[in-house]
Amino acid sequence: MDAVVTRIGSANTEANRPSQKDAEDAVRTLLAWAGEDPTREGLLDTPKRVAKAYKELFGGYDEDPVEVLGRTFEEVAGYDDMVLVADIPFFSHCEHHMVPIIGKAHVAYMPDGRVLGLSKVARVVDIFARRLQTQESMTAQIASAIDTTLAPKGVAVMIDAEHMCMSMRGIKKQGSTTLTTTFTGDFKTDAALQARFMTMLYGRK
Ligand SMILES: Nc1nc2c(ncn2[C@@H]2O[C@H](COP(=O)(O)OP(=O)(O)OP(=O)(O)O)[C@@H](O)[C@H]2O)c(=O)[nH]1
Ligand SMILES: [Zn+2]
Numbered sequence: 732m733d734a735v736v737t738r739i740g741s742a743n744t745e746a747n748r749p750s751q752k753d754a755e756d757a758v759r760t761l762l763a764w765a766g767e768d769p770t771r772e773g774l775l776d777t778p779k780r781v782a783k784a785y786k787e788l789f790g791g792y793d794e795d796p797v798e799v800l801g802r803t804f805e806e807v808a809g810y811d812d813m814v815l816v817a818d819i820p821f822f823s824h825c826e827h828h829m830v831p832i833i834g835k836a837h838v839a840y841m842p843d844g845r846v847l848g849l850s851k852v853a854r855v856v857d858i859f860a861r862r863l864q865t866q867e868s869m870t871a872q873i874a875s876a877i878d879t880t881l882a883p884k885g886v887a888v889m890i891d892a893e894h895m896c897m898s899m900r901g902i903k904k905q906g907s908t909t910l911t912t913t914f915t916g917d918f919k920t921d922a923a924l925q926a927r928f929m930t931m932l933y934g935r936k
Contacts, residue, residue, distance in 0.1 A: 834892025
């Protein structure tokens with residue numbers, strides 16, 4: 732699979748990453764810069780907690796979507812129609828401001844013999860969400876990862892998300908959401924299939 736897709740944004744290998752202490756010092760610097768006293772009791776363990784939280788929130792750099800999508804199934808009694816996993820909630824962070832992007836991903840594919848474990852679709856969303864992102868990149872990366880590893884007849888990904896950098900700061904427009912889509916294969920060339928994806932998505936409740 733294309734290395735750009737799996738490792739995008741992950742320039743730092745384990746070997747040349749700053750240490751835990753470097754990360755904690757950086758948090759102390761930011762606290763002081765914001766006007767806090769990093770030595771007061773309530774903040775003493777904060778750098779350690781922030782580093783631990785970052786490990787979790789940005790854990791996607793250490794995970795490989797190809798590995799997750801590697802296990803596929805063929806025994807589905809001849810099922811060959813669309814599989815749509817809708818409303819996969821995610822938290823990501825925008826690469827411009829490092830504040831949250833909160834949203835839902837909808838992922839569909841047309842099988843070509845093999846299908847994915849349903850949880851794996853959600854796992855792949857999380858892997859890409861737990862990296863610094865633009866919504867456009869994340870949408871394209873999810874589609875590309877499934878397209879390349881499963882080789883289905885087509886993939887459709889839609890992300891509907893609110894960017895906290897637009898809600899909490901800057902233009903301060905709460906509630907505005909951004910929709911992005913990526914279509915590959917049959918979803919790209921077959922307008923009726925693309926329309927069916929939309930109908931299934933929006934007509935289900
Ligand atoms: N296309 C795209 N833009 C994003 C995404 N997340 C954040 N942005 C935008 O990135 C832009 C960065 O613009 P800059 O002018 O460099 O930064 P800024 O001064 O903080 O901009 P404002 O948010 O307008 O205050 C802003 O317009 C953000 O809304 C994303 O996922 N996709
Ligand atoms: Zn932002």
